[in-house]
Amino acid sequence: MKRGEPMTAANQRANIRGAALALADIIAEGxxxxxxxxxxxxVGLLALQAAAAPEEGxxxxxxxxxxxxxxxxxxxxxxxxxxxxxxxxxTLLTQVTVDCNDPAFFTPTKPIGPMYDEAAARALVATRHxxxxxxxxxxxxxxxxxxxxxxxxxxxxxxxxxHNVIVICTGGxxxxxxxxxxxxxxxVDAVIDKDLASALLARxxxxxxxxxxxxxxxxxxDYGTAHARKLxxxxxxxxxxxxxxxxxxxxxxxxxxxxxxxxxxxxxxxxLEDAVAILQGxxxxxxxxxxxxxx
Numbered sequence: 001m002k003r004g005e006p007m008t009a010a011n012q013r014a015n016i017r018g019a020a021l022a023l024a025d026i027i028a029e030g031x032x033x034x035x036x037x038x039x040x041x042x043v044g045l046l047a048l049q050a051a052a053a054p055e056e057g058x059x060x061x062x063x064x065x066x067x068x069x070x071x072x073x074x075x076x077x078x079x080x081x082x083x084x085x086x087x088x089x090x091t092l093l094t095q096v097t098v099d100c101n102d103p104a105f106f107t108p109t110k111p112i113g114p115m116y117d118e119a120a121a122r123a124l125v126a127t128r129h130x131x132x133x134x135x136x137x138x139x140x141x142x143x144x145x146x147x148x149x150x151x152x153x154x155x156x157x158x159x160x161x162x163h164n165v166i167v168i169c170t171g172g173x174x175x176x177x178x179x180x181x182x183x184x185x186x187x188v189d190a191v192i193d194k195d196l197a198s199a200l201l202a203r204x205x206x207x208x209x210x211x212x213x214x215x216x217x218x219x220x221x222d223y224g225t226a227h228a229r230k231l232x233x234x235x236x237x238x239x240x241x242x243x244x245x246x247x248x249x250x251x252x253x254x255x256x257x258x259x260x261x262x263x264x265x266x267x268x269x270x271x272l273e274d275a276v277a278i279l280q281g282x283x284x285x286x287x288x289x290x291x292x293x294x295x
Contacts, residue, residue, distance in 0.1 A: 001041040002215065003136065007114060012042075013075055020079035022213070022275040027084065029276055032161060034205060035076065038194040039068040039172025044113020044141060051128060061143060062175050062187030066093050069171030076168050088165045095152040095185065096174030096192055096200075102146035110145035110191045111135045144190040146176060148197045154204045161205070173197040199255035203263060210259045210267040211279065212252050217271045219249060219285040234287045236260040256287040264289055 005011055027033060046064040059067075073091035081089055108131045116124065121132045121139035133142045151170060160167050173192030177185040195212060202210040220228045223244070234257075241254035249269075256267035270284025278284035 004115060007041055007045050012072075013079070016072070016075045017079045019213075019272055020076065020083055022272050023080060024083045025276050026211075026279065027087070027166070029279070031279070032164075033166055034157065034161060034201070034207070035166065035168045036170045036194060036198040036201065037072055037076065037168070037172070039065065039072060039191070040110070040112045041114070042068040042072060043172060043191055047141075048113060060187065061189045061191055062177070065172050065175045065191060069093055069175070073168045073171050080166065084166075088163075090160050090165050090167050091171075092153065092157065092167060092169040094170045094174040095177045096148045096170065096197055097150045097152065097179055097185075098146035098148060098176045098188065098190065098192065100178040100188065102144075104146040105144045105188075105190070108142045108144045109133070110143050110193065111140040112143055112191060113141050115140055145173075145193050146188075146190055148174065148176075148192050148200050151197065151201045151204050152177075154201070157201075158205060170194075170197050170201050193251045193255075195251040195255035196258075199259040199267070202259055206263075207265075209265055209279070210256065211275065212256065212267065212269045213272040213275055213278075214248075214252070214269065215271065216249075217274060217283065219244075219253065219269050223249070231285050234285060235289065236287055239287070253287075260288045 001007060001012060001015065023033060023035065043061065043064050046067055047061065050058045050064065070093060077089045077091045111133065115135065115138035118139060124130050125132050130141045132139050151174065157167050157169055173194040174197050176188050176190045176192050178188055179185055198212070199210055219231045219234065221231055222228050236257040239253055239257055241250045244250040244253050252269050256269060259267045266286050266288030268278045268284050268286055270278040274283040
């Protein structure tokens with residue numbers, strides 16, 4: 001969903017149709033993709049719907065994470081399949097382990113759901129006891145966002161990729177689970193950051209590159225000010241995620257830097273419409289060794 005856009009099924013499908021065209025261009029260039037996606041607006045809307053149900057009928061965030069991943073993955077697979085009729089696709093629900101003692105459970109920061117004005121936000125705090133934080137010009141609900149530790153099921157993803165299947169997985173950062181002492185898994189009430197989960201998935205799959213497509217054309221130093229300047233290249237050891245907005249570019253910078261530093265390969269950040277040009281080094285920002293620009 002685009003910022004401030006009505007959260008309708010028609011708008012979501014139109015946006016995904018545009019994304020599918022950009023992804024199809026990458027595939028046409030000969031690249032093999034594993035596709036991930038966010039779910040902030042959708043899981044927030046599902047949480048609103050769940051809150052309207054009787055208390056015994058409400059579902060926790062991990063279940064809503066799974067629901068949103070299935071919903072968005074279905075539309076991505078369908079729209080890409082309508083373009084690439086000779087390719088095979090698989091949409092997978094992906095569990096991701098987190099630490100039950102992660103500090104994020106005590107300090108929620110992940111924005112989900114629609115934007116509110118200040119009066120509506122204060123009312124939600126009073127009536128639903130939500131945590132609310134500023135997001136751009138409005139306010140949104142924030143929930144815990146623990147760090148992803150292990151993407152489960154990567155052996156299955158790898159097998160599918162080896163058989164030329166385009167996999168859509170780790171939707172919305174995946175479904176957060178913790179491992180109990182007996183080895184069993186249980187879901188937790190949280191939403192994992194999609195960028196950090198995607199970077200972890202890329203490392204576990206030994207991907208050649210990590211491409212994060214968003215609604216800005218590149219990473220900017222002093223973004224939103226008169227001194228803003230585009231950063232074409234960034235060395236992973238020269239940048240701090242804390243210098244960028246925590247609800248948007250910060251997690252992308254953290255994910256890109258970690259991927260580039262641990263693998264020696266490059267991560268890229270830029271506009272969805274520039275996907276092919278970003279991989280060609282013409283547009284966007286590259287984060288990798290050998291990159292000298294500093295914010």
